[in-house]
Amino acid sequence: MRKKQLLSLALIAALTTTMFAGCGSSGDKDSAKKKAEKEGKTVLSLGIWPSADLVDDVKNFEKYKETMNEQHSDVYVEPASYTYATDTFVSLAESGNCPTIFETWFTEPQKLIKQGLVADVTDILKERGWIDDMSPSVLSLLSDENGHVYGVPRDAYALGLMCNVELFEEAGLVDDKGIPKFPQTWDELAKDAKIIKDKTGAAGLCLLAKDNSGGWHFSNIAWCFGATLCTDNGDGTYTSHLDSTEAVAAMEYVYDLKWKYDVLTADPTAEDWASGFQQLGTGAAAMYIAANDAVAQPTQVNGLPTDKLAMGAIPAGPNGDQYSLTGGTPYMFSKDATKEEINAALDFLEIMGKSPVVNDTSIEGKQADAANRVSNGVPVIKSFPCWINQDYVDAEQKVIDEYKNVDSALYDSYFEKTGAEGNLRAEEPGDTQSMYKELTKVLQEVVTKKDCNVEELMKTANENYQKVLDKLNK
Structure with a gap:
């Protein structure tokens, strides 16, 4: 359980609906979404969008969204901030109101997989070559007994x-x-x-x-x-x-x-x-x-x-x-999400630097996250690896070295x-x-x-x- 995953959750949901927070009025969003659908665009309901009170985080996501619009003009990104809750998720998923991508805790995947509430993304990940880059211990938490995979990691702790x-x-x-x-x-x-x-x-x-x-x-x-x-x-x-x-x-x-x-x-x-x-x-x-x-x-x-x-x-x-x-936060996907929607979500993670892909865009995403930490007084420290390909590990460490804002001796004992x-x-x-x-x-x-x-x-x-x-x- 990330604990972050164990907060007293502030989600108030009806049995078949949930509230998503984004920018602009709901009318404006509905209108933009309908227009995108008419144009044949893939609608990505982004449940990982930060809550409105995290102002700097929202600004970062707006930048990610701009990059997404530039690189994937056939996708419409719909901010849909969502906090996972064990007591409401089943009704949310069964009613078809689950966002395309959402965060949960590593205690949850096996339960969600067995209940058929999340999408099997094995073939999509194989096409991208991501499975072999995932830490084996993390991969096992996100897989069923037949080796089918249902999510990707955000981070480990x-x-x-x-x-x-x-x-x-x-x-x-x-x-x-x-x-x-x-x-x-x-x-x-x-x-x-x-x-x-x-x-x-x-x-x-x-x-x-x-x-x-x-x-x-x-x-x-x-x-x-x-x-x-x-x-x-x-x-x-x-x-x-x-x-x-x-x-x-x-x-x-x-x-x-x-x-x-x-x-x-x-x-x-x-x-x-x-x-x-x-x-x-x-x-x-x-x-x-x-x-x-x-x-x-x-x-x-x-x-x-x-x-x-x-x-x-x-x-x-x-x-x-x-x-x-040890545990962490995985990204999982709505059981109703199409292949196009899931691929769009993975493209967004790549832009954020939350995938095993290392390129200029993903590095910029990591740098933006580190810079945001520095400006908000958050320690920039190492993480426990979810993605284990060496180019990813090296790129992450380079960003940490570049934005380091605390004496590593404060954390050396913990990591060692x-x-x-x-x-x-x-x-x-x-x-x-x-x-x-x-x-x-x-x-x-x-x-x-x-x-x-x-x-x-x-x-x-x-x-x-x-x-x-x-x-x-x-």
Whole structure:
């Protein structure tokens, strides 16, 4: 799940319609669209268009659109800003109102593929030669059991530990170069968080316990304590392990963060993906579990200077286990999209620099994105590769070097340890979002009731999730 993918979503949709935000009045847009259709143009409903509040991003997309008009005059681009939501997407897709291209989370493709809600783009990607350029791990997430492909990646991420450098400085937890002394273990994190709380008054850690993002973060903590939360039995069935000794130990650690160390924000049950960045960016919390693809949230969105944000690796558990949950954001396509519409969408991605194609146009797209980051105070840093062809990797690094606006030492620890072999781990199999939901229920009890029985809560969560898994097989 990108998390970015786990926001409290502001989409309000009827069963058969959805609201798309773009430029100009709806009447003007409808008129322009009808004119384009009469002229025989392919209409590209661009669900990845930024929301109106992201002014600079919209300006960038307007430039991409101009380039698209110049290079593909037979295509009409219809801005159709859309935020994926699990509770409304099915009705959106079945009613025929899904935009041609949209973003989702890497927890979703297999579910959407099995439900027949997205387009098979295998042949189109083969014609373009893109499949061999895609990271094998990403390709597997976007493919069915027969090897058919249903999307392309926007980006990949791995969870790490974002830190507010100002609070680490105030607490005396930086080295002689001003780089935070990132906690190496979860035990160290608790102790460092206590030091920060005592010396600055700010929360040492922002823990999420409002929605599924709480369970999402907790699963990464549990892995470091040696837990496996769900097993794919290989026969269409799954087994839940939410009540394992290791998983319970991880939840008891969370209990201690609240009741032994008292280092969390005032009300974790009010904290979601977005508020966590707000707490970090405004200096209300010193640490937050987050990914490299979300550095704009504490900086651009919440005002933290670029040189006051740093990232370390996820701390190790009691036995040295150190994993980072990896995922990302894929682009997927409406099940009703034509070959022409899908090709138009891929052409647009190429212009944005979000494809494996390296040419002057795609490099300009990457440069525009990097320049936009610099002007908005967003760190320009490395990414985890989705496209692995060497010319793409080299071109991306060249742009990063050209627009670099932060000391790489603020992120070196994160990339070195997180990228080490065996440290990346994909989300658990089964119905992952339902698992997160059950874990969040436990988190809410743990951080609000000092007399709770963690073991019993995890046992109940395990029973509830197993029922969900059993229904999957049926």
